[in-house]
Amino acid sequence: MIVSGDRFLAELEALGQIGWVEGEGMNRPAFTPSYEEAREFVAGKMRDAGFSVRVDGVGNLFGRIEGSDSSLPVILAGSHLDAVPGGGKYDGPLGVMAALEAARSIKEKKLPLRHPLEVVGFTGEEGGEMGGTFGSRAFAGLIEEPLPGEKLAGAGLTAEGVRSSKTDPSRIACYFELHIEQGPYLERRNISIGIPTGIVGISRYAVSLNGEPNHAGTTPMKERKDAMREAAELLSEWFAWTDTRDDFVCNVGVFSLHPGAVAIVPGKAEFLLEIRSLKDSVMEEVASEFRSFLGKRKKVSVSMDRVIWKGAVDLDPLLQSSVEKACEEAGVSCVRMPSGASHDANPMARITRAGMIFVPSVNGISHSKEEYTAPQDLVQGADVLARSILEADRQLVKN
């Protein structure tokens, strides 16, 4: 094993105490004192290991070790340090602490490394005022102008800080991110490591069905223009259709009725339809299919507007094979699979080669205090990350 498992687990656990509320779970959103305490904890470990440490204009943390050829671009590895309220200890911090352990072990053991290696802890991945993957989008130069001055100030940031965080993509060789799977795929198959081939795109549509509010006691059933009933029938037909396909997933997680009173036939039903797929073309096709289901409703007028479109990204084939090779070397099972959740690797893939490594989530649970990954899987993930970095270090110089 390249990494020191016990040291890594002890540090990950110590980091997991910062912001932890007994009975509630993690409380460590970006731009809060508990977040800063966590970042300082990691920075301290980096300094102790002799890394050069810096924090950029939005609060992303970097710790660097040198390779043998300083003219080469940087291999970056990490994830995010913030957590959703009531979340767990592993979503994000695992990737940062594993990258730290990998870099430290490579340095201590003087393993051959040509590229400089930087460990990164991105900020604000979980969303909030500035939207998800904020730190990595700032780093990748993907935050659109004009910058939201007031929102930035609320988080203690400045427009200048955001602009100064943008990196020069030619400075980066590649980006690796180890993350918990957050789904049941690996655990159910009893496989140690997942190698994501891409990250799904996300599209969301605001859908509304407009009928007629009326007296719920006196209006004959057949004469009602009941927006709730129309929406229920529509969604029931829709979900029967979605079960026949496995190249996308969709969800209706927000639903509201107007005027919303117990004795009034609902005049209006509104909901958000979310569609995710590894292929943009599938998201388009599924949306147009939904539109035709919607068009069949006769008793109500309907509308459907796209409110969010985030395209799918492919992860880098060379890095996927580096991870596969690392698994072979370490003697652990692996499988290629899609990533159904978005990650910092998404913005990073737009400016450099990006690769991910998944470890099993027990019962597929995440964004919950019940989130758990077995210690041996955490250590194995960190070790595969270290080996993948070294493999990519060799391959990228050849290419």
Ligand SMILES: [Zn+2]
């Ligand atoms: Zn995450």
